[in-house]
Amino acid sequence: MLLEVNDLAVAFGGVQALDLEYFSLEDKELRVVIGPNGAGKSTFMDILCGKTQPDRGTVRFREHSITGLTEVQIAELGIGRKFQQPSVFPGLTVFDNMVLAARMKKDVFSSLFFKMTGEFKDKVHAMAERVGLENVLQQPAGALSHGQKQWLEIAIVVLQDPQLLLIDEPAAGMSDRETEKTGELLLGLAEQHGVIVIEHDMHFVKQIANRLVSVLVNGKLLMEGSFEEVRNDQRVIDCYLGRANAQLEKV
Numbered sequence: 453m454l455l456e457v458n459d460l461a462v463a464f465g466g467v468q469a470l471d472l473e474y475f476s477l478e479d480k481e482l483r484v485v486i487g488p489n490g491a492g493k494s495t496f497m498d499i500l501c502g503k504t505q506p507d508r509g510t511v512r513f514r515e516h517s518i519t520g521l522t523e524v525q526i527a528e529l530g531i532g533r534k535f536q537q538p539s540v541f542p543g544l545t546v547f548d549n550m551v552l553a554a555r556m557k558k559d560v561f562s563s564l565f566f567k568m569t570g571e572f573k574d575k576v577h578a579m580a581e582r583v584g585l586e587n588v589l590q591q592p593a594g595a596l597s598h599g600q601k602q603w604l605e606i607a608i609v610v611l612q613d614p615q616l617l618l619i620d621e622p623a624a625g626m627s628d629r630e631t632e633k634t635g636e637l638l639l640g641l642a643e644q645h646g647v648i649v650i651e652h653d654m655h656f657v658k659q660i661a662n663r664l665v666s667v668l669v670n671g672k673l674l675m676e677g678s679f680e681e682v683r684n685d686q687r688v689i690d691c692y693l694g695r696a697n698a699q700l701e702k703v
């Protein structure tokens with residue numbers, strides 16, 4: 453098992469943002485987490501990457517207990533987070549953004565004496581190809597389209613060799629074609645990494661949910677099941693999908 457969570461809870465002021473009895477993820481599993489606004493999805497990801505400390509509960513990642521560790525320590529153990537807002541360096545080229553990311557993986561000493569080997573360049577080129585940015589490597593990242601920036605962000609996280617990728621609404625603001633391409637990319641990544649994706653777009657969820665979808669409501673896990681099980685569950689329809697019915701009819 454790659455990730456195991458028990459009795460994980462955090463409250464902000466009077467609001468119980470998360471109260472998760474159990475959650476687990478296998479190695480090389482892609483899990484989609486859905487739920488209405490304020491359900492605790494981002495809070496869950498924030499705890500997994502160390503950005504938020506829980507009030508109680510445990511998180512095990514591989515053989516490590518990561519509860520109480522800092523963001524940097526958790527990243528070093530192999531959990532990579534891609535946030536919703538792009539945060540690439542706009543003035544640097546796509547290539548340099550990717551090189552910087554891969555170098556950040558190393559400690560300060562080896563980073564200072566870093567040499568651009570042929571092997572390293574190949575790694576960056578292979579990643580660029582994988583995310584469809586091979587023809588824009590020398591362009592400034594600021595000139596990329598919204599979709600391309602999201603792919604660059606994903607590439608940057610993957611270049612740090614995480615075993616678990618946390619990805620927040622990757623298809624937000626993308627065209628249909630870009631969304632589909634992103635789905636293919638995530639399915640490919642799940643052949644080598646565990647992946648947890650937060651998503652609202654049910655067309656996209658249908659494309660990528662190759663195993664389980666977890667539904668969070670009011671900080672709790674309402675249910676887990678296949679896309680079809682979740683989509684047809686009356687509780688999920690009442691709490692969440694009812695509002696997205698029109699969208700779902702087209703799925």
Ligand SMILES: Nc1ncnc2c1ncn2[C@@H]1O[C@H](COP(=O)(O)OP(=O)(O)OP(=O)(O)O)[C@@H](O)[C@H]1O
Nearest residue numbers: 464467468469487488489490491492493494495496
């Ligand atoms: N730093 C914070 N301070 C105070 N309240 C917070 C904080 N972070 C989250 N909350 C509250 O915790 C609850 C869960 O929020 P969270 O952002 O995790 O939900 P979400 O499912 O990600 O929602 P969305 O789909 O809108 O992003 C909400 O009621 C939110 O207002």
